[in-house]
Amino acid sequence: MNKNQLLGLAAVAAIVILTAFLFTNRQATVEEPAPVPQPTVKMALVNLTELNESGEAGTATLKEVNGKVTVTLSLTGAAEGVTQPAHIHKGECPGVGAVVYPLTFPVDGQSVTTLDVSLDELSAQLPLAVNVHKSAAQSATYVSCGELSF
16 A cells, blocks of 8 residues: 555544544433422311301311412302301301401302411411301301311
8 A cells, every 4th residue: 555545544534533433422412491390289178067057067178379378168058149257267166266367258158268378377376267157147146167277
């Protein structure tokens, strides 16, 4: 082999080696998207028991998302079409104290209220109870009550 052939062969070998080096070291970098933070959900269930032979009982579901508690009242036996005052009171059933948090008054036994308070903040205020009244006109008559516990 002459000198020119050796130089040509060396050049081809260098190109092949360089190309192989570039392709093996070239790694596709795929950026993983940052995980989307999921809201922390905490829940508590309060059993609402019948008072004063009302026939009304049910649940209050307290669900915290992003530091706010949504209270969902679901009562069976409620009078149809009657608006019933409901609150979270200081104290225990049946002799509850002052209203701490007013709730959306249930109609046909259903209501949803969002409170600007966390479950931890509610827990720090115990004892508390959810109380439902017979009607606005008969607010002194309690039909259902349940104590919060965490």
